[in-house]
Amino acid sequence: MNLDPASVTVLAVVALMTMLTRGLPYLLFGGRQIPGSLRYLGTVLPASIMIALVVYCLRHIDVTVRPYAIPELLAVAVVVAAQMLKKTPSSVCSWGRRSIWS
Amino acid sequence: MSPFRFAMRQIVPLIFSYTFVGIAFGVLAVEAGYSVLWTFLAGVFIYAGSMQIVMVSLMASGVPLYVIAFMTFFINARHIFYGIGFIERFRSRGWMYPYLALTLTDETYSLLCSIEYPQGMDERRVEFTIALSCHLLWAFSCLAGALFGRMLPFDMRGIEFSATALFTAICVDQWRRFGSHIPAVAGFAASIVFYFLLGPDRFLLPALSASLVALLVLRDRIAPKMGGRPS
Numbered sequence: 001m002n003l004d005p006a007s008v009t010v011l012a013v014v015a016l017m018t019m020l021t022r023g024l025p026y027l028l029f030g031g032r033q034i035p036g037s038l039r040y041l042g043t044v045l046p047a048s049i050m051i052a053l054v055v056y057c058l059r060h061i062d063v064t065v066r067p068y069a070i071p072e073l074l075a076v077a078v079v080v081a082a083q084m085l086k087k088t089p090s091s092v093c094s095w096g097r098r099s100i101w102s
Numbered sequence: 103m104s105p106f107r108f109a110m111r112q113i114v115p116l117i118f119s120y121t122f123v124g125i126a127f128g129v130l131a132v133e134a135g136y137s138v139l140w141t142f143l144a145g146v147f148i149y150a151g152s153m154q155i156v157m158v159s160l161m162a163s164g165v166p167l168y169v170i171a172f173m174t175f176f177i178n179a180r181h182i183f184y185g186i187g188f189i190e191r192f193r194s195r196g197w198m199y200p201y202l203a204l205t206l207t208d209e210t211y212s213l214l215c216s217i218e219y220p221q222g223m224d225e226r227r228v229e230f231t232i233a234l235s236c237h238l239l240w241a242f243s244c245l246a247g248a249l250f251g252r253m254l255p256f257d258m259r260g261i262e263f264s265a266t267a268l269f270t271a272i273c274v275d276q277w278r279r280f281g282s283h284i285p286a287v288a289g290f291a292a293s294i295v296f297y298f299l300l301g302p303d304r305f306l307l308p309a310l311s312a313s314l315v316a317l318l319v320l321r322d323r324i325a326p327k328m329g330g331r332p333s
Contacts, residue, residue, distance in 0.1 A: 003137060007136055007161065010160075010161055010167065013167055014154075014170065014171075014174045015148045017171050017175050018149070018150050018178050022184075022206055023204060024185065025185030025188075025189055026192070026203050029189050030193055037318060038186060039190065040317075041186055041187065044328060045183060045187055045313070046212075046276065047276045047277075047280055048285045048289025048310070048314075049180070049183055049313070050215070050269055050272050051289035051290045053208060053212070054266060054269045055290070056293075058266060059297065059302035071260075075263055075266075076266070076270055079267045083275065084274060
């Protein structure tokens, strides 16, 4: 269980830079009145980001080579179908929803 | 239902991806020669799966520290976009504020975006419970991978799809709930355009930036339709 200076330094740098990316919005805007445009973005950006994230997760698929990305695309289709089949449009993990509403 | 139980229910979709990717990182780090303690601390302080994994290769290739710093910033820059929507919300959480802000990962971001709280649920407790449990789950998965990973008998190919599945499910949800589909379409269009222009490894930040600009430009078209949406 040893820690050498070199690997600890890299860990610290990566950790700090990651914290910076997470903390930047709050550092810039956290101390004051949030502009209306930022508040608006907060409501609509997630939709764009989520789609971009799906594309990002699938970015390495290759439709030109066997198996032509069929497994990934099929899996995505199954997820979409399963989510659509849930009667109430609601949060992702609400299979037990009815019981908690009562 | 107690806030704790509700929080645990919300976390279910990401348990598999966190556990297995965490273990994968643990195995990777130890195989590369790093100590179990270092691996655990990486999980605790970095708390970013893709970054941790890339870090191990960067260290092996001997790039200078400033390059690692630079690359970390850009690989994780998407988190800046996540924070935008949560400034007000987290700011009001008092002492939990920094912790909530610094533990927003791809998955916890998507969960918090799509949560619908039942009447009377203590939102602060739920958010904090989600943040803390996911963080612990991740850190201990890295630790478990470092300690025991090599003993695992089964083939974990495809496990990373669990994150894809989570994001996809949320996209479907958002499509149904949002008054305007323009944000989703803009995100998709921007992703596709930049994917073909810049390739799979460089498209994300430009796509997110372009979406942001498009959303601002089209605000007058989108905002009215978004009116009654729960946030």
